[in-house]
Amino acid sequence: MIINPIEAKITSGKNSVINIEIQNTDEEKIFIKLEAEGIPESWISYEKQLFNIEQGAIENTKLSIHIPEGRIEDYNVKIIARNPETNVEVIKILKIEVLPPKDKSMSGIPIFPLAEQPMLLLLDIIHLIFNGIVNFISGIFG
Numbered sequence: 001m002i003i004n005p006i007e008a009k010i011t012s013g014k015n016s017v018i019n020i021e022i023q024n025t026d027e028e029k030i031f032i033k034l035e036a037e038g039i040p041e042s043w044i045s046y047e048k049q050l051f052n053i054e055q056g057a058i059e060n061t062k063l064s065i066h067i068p069e070g071r072i073e074d075y076n077v078k079i080i081a082r083n084p085e086t087n088v089e090v091i092k093i094l095k096i097e098v099l100p101p102k103d104k105s106m107s108g109i110p111i112f113p114l115a116e117q118p119m120l121l122l123l124d125i126i127h128l129i130f131n132g133i134v135n136f137i138s139g140i141f142g
Contacts, residue, residue: 007095013069014101018094020061022081024053033084034061038077039096043067067098074098 010016024030034049047062063079075096082089
């Protein structure tokens, strides 16, 4: 079996449809269950998840992925075409590059990965405290 594609770009907060192509290179008809691992199941929906593929035939299906808004990180998603009868499987890594929403990036509001958000909040608090002290001192001596 051959599975394509190997990479995709998805905008955070939007649905993206990825065309999946599976080719049967075996010498007989095969039954396939399509699965994906590496992102939460709730982000994925399948146009068709179970199908038979004739010898030498190509099956096209669609995988719809929704990356929630604010999630700006890349993912390596395992696309698995598994024959549940024989447990034979083919795994292809789909590299997903998550892009910030255009309307957010154009507004000048940066979007940061979740790991950086607590540090940014701490810096905002320090900035507010410092400005408050400066304003208080200038009110006394001003």
